[in-house]
């Protein structure tokens with residue numbers, strides 16, 4: 001699990017939870033509330049990048065080998081990457097496994 005830098009109380013939140021500071025979403029580690037994670041099968045992966053394109057949290061980055069790896073600090077476990085992968089190379093597994 002990701003570490004939280006500081007606990008923000010509800011009284012400290014801006015009205016309507018608006019975001020006023022550009023680029024500040026990096027502070028919100030959405031991986032904290034993930035219940036399942038994507039696991040890549042490199043034997044099936046063709047390195048097309050569709051997982052990177054469709055991930056709503058933009059948490060994929062490309063390795064030197066050309067594969068795409070999700071940053072677990074931000075992956076919220078939605079499963080969109082697994083759904084969109086044309087080669088079924090991504091399997092969603094329960095977080096406790």
Ligand code: SF4
Pocket residue numbers: 040044045046047048049050051052068084085086087088089090
């Ligand atoms: S979408 Fe599937 S095949 Fe394409 S890079 Fe991602 S894991 Fe590999």
Ligand code: SF4
Pocket residue numbers: 037038054055056057058059060070074075076077078079080081082
């Ligand atoms: S499970 Fe969702 S958030 Fe996680 S890498 Fe896949 S598309 Fe992104």
